[in-house]
Amino acid sequence: MIGPLTNSSLSGCVSFRELLLHYQVSSLFKYKKRSRFVSGSRLSQALLKVYADIVHRVTYLLLLQINYLITMGGSMIDDDWELASSSSEVRTVVLVGRTGNGKSATGNSILRRKAFKSKTSSSGVTSTCEMQRTVLKDGQVVNVIDTPGLFDFSAGSDFIGKEIVKCMDLAKDGIHAVLVVFSVRTRFSKEEEAAIQSLQTFFGEKISDYMVVIFTGGDDLEDNDETLQDYLGRECPEPLKEILHLCKNRVVLFDNKTKDEKKQVEQVHQLLSLVDMVVAENGGQPYSDEFLAELKQGAMKLRNKREEVESLKGYTKQEILGLKEQIYRSYEDQLRRITEMVELKLRETTQRLEKKLAEEQAARLKAEQIAQAAQLKSNDEIRQLRESLERAQRETEELRRKSERCTIL
Numbered sequence: 485m486i487g488p489l490t491n492s493s494l495s496g497c498v499s500f501r502e503l504l505l506h507y508q509v510s511s512l513f514k515y516k517k518r519s520r521f522v523s524g525s526r527l528s529q530a531l532l533k534v535y536a537d538i539v540h541r542v543t544y545l546l547l548l549q550i551n552y553l554i555t556m557g558g559s560m561i562d563d564d565w566e567l568a569s570s571s572s573e574v575r576t577v578v579l580v581g582r583t584g585n586g587k588s589a590t591g592n593s594i595l596r597r598k599a600f601k602s603k604t605s606s607s608g609v610t611s612t613c614e615m616q617r618t619v620l621k622d623g624q625v626v627n628v629i630d631t632p633g634l635f636d637f638s639a640g641s642d643f644i645g646k647e648i649v650k651c652m653d654l655a656k657d658g659i660h661a662v663l664v665v666f667s668v669r670t671r672f673s674k675e676e677e678a679a680i681q682s683l684q685t686f687f688g689e690k691i692s693d694y695m696v697v698i699f700t701g702g703d704d705l706e707d708n709d710e711t712l713q714d715y716l717g718r719e720c721p722e723p724l725k726e727i728l729h730l731c732k733n734r735v736v737l738f739d740n741k742t743k744d745e746k747k748q749v750e751q752v753h754q755l756l757s758l759v760d761m762v763v764a765e766n767g768g769q770p771y772s773d774e775f776l777a778e779l780k781q782g783a784m785k786l787r788n789k790r791e792e793v794e795s796l797k798g799y800t801k802q803e804i805l806g807l808k809e810q811i812y813r814s815y816e817d818q819l820r821r822i823t824e825m826v827e828l829k830l831r832e833t834t835q836r837l838e839k840k841l842a843e844e845q846a847a848r849l850k851a852e853q854i855a856q857a858a859q860l861k862s863n864d865e866i867r868q869l870r871e872s873l874e875r876a877q878r879e880t881e882e883l884r885r886k887s888e889r890c891t892i893l
């Protein structure tokens with residue numbers, strides 16, 4: 485029998501613990517380097533700081549996640565750990581957004597019961613990812629994962645890491661839709677913009693194919709006799725417009741306070757229609773992070789191999805040991821590839837951010853040059869105007885003096 489894989493059985497291959505440590509140390513250096521790069525602009529520096537912080541956190545937690553999967557490798561192989569299935573009856577949705585935007589309340593509206601704690605609190609009520617499930621009348625199962633404010637900047641990397649690992653683990657069958665929750669009762673913040681951007685930068689553009697935007701506070705709009713369209717007409721800054729455009733205007737308004745049953749059913753129905761649209765547009769494939777998919781595939785292969793070995797009777801102890809070694813070696817290869825993927829993704833992300841900042845800096849420089857040239861031109865024009873004015877004054881004075889002299893004569 486082959487025992488569960490442990491980290492010690494992976495000696496000789498790249499250690500994720502080392503990679504984690506290396507990343508923690510090197511990210512400080514990288515951050516310093518990037519800061520110098522944009523030393524011309526305070527705005528870019530502030531943005532970069534936000535980006536760098538998020539990329540650092542997300543990278544760290546991805547490494548943490550992989551480390552966790554490696555540590556859990558054996559037991560997960562023993563468990564019922566399958567590749568993402570695309571069952572049409574199950575929908576798994578994840579609620580993300582800033583603390584207090586109404587994620588838990590929206591989750592409760594979807595489930596039509598008070599499953600998640602929801603109340604006003606400045607420090608956040610939801611402390612950990614949690615999944616609740618409901619079965620609709622037509623038999624469709626909806627899994628709702630509520631998350632704490634993962635991209636609130638007060639949260640620490642360790643906490644975020646653990647929570648994302650938990651969230652991915654809860655969403656065993658993949659994520660059918662990411663419900664990005666905003667509130668009409670609070671202004672769209674820079675922090676929200678940066679969080680969505682980094683979500684895309686890191687997890688790839690395709691994450692936006694899974695996004696549905698929910699605005700909570702439908703009752704507030706109703707009190708002001710406004711529709712969502714009215715609200716977006718007056719309160720839609722450019723980055724929010726971009727998000728709505730990216731997710732093809734999949735947006736729905738929720739009133740989590742309503743007692744009107746018809747309204748409750750309608751808004752959930754509207755949301756689930758959008759989720760169905762997402763599922764159809766993605767060919768029924770739920771979002772599943774490529775690293776996780778790769779790991780899961782590796783685990784499946786290993787399990788198959790193990791079953792193969794176990795089913796083969798008549799092998800000598802020596803032969804079984806040889807086969808075991810072969811399996812470990814393929815696992816090590818698998819890990820090495822994933823390490824390379826993480827590093828590649830990190831490099832790509834950093835390069836993309838640096839390119840974006842370089843472009844911003846170039847555009848700013850160009851704008852400054854244009855402004856400077858315009859300033860010079862207008863200075864020149866003003867000088868010329870002043871000169872001609874002075875000339876005209878002198879000529880008028882001359883004329884006046886001449887006419888005075890004529891009058892005297």
Ligand SMILES: Nc1nc2c(ncn2[C@@H]2O[C@H](COP(=O)(O)OP(=O)(O)OP(=O)(O)O)[C@@H](O)[C@H]2O)c(=O)[nH]1
Pocket residue numbers: 581582583584585586587588589590601602603604605607608609610631632633700701702703704738739740741
């Ligand atoms: N008026 C109104 N209040 C809402 C609505 N949705 C949520 N709220 C209120 O907003 C507050 C925060 O809601 P939560 O559901 O706890 O928000 P959250 O995003 O889950 O916050 P955390 O769990 O702390 O991360 C609560 O007092 C809710 O009652 C809504 O549609 N209308």
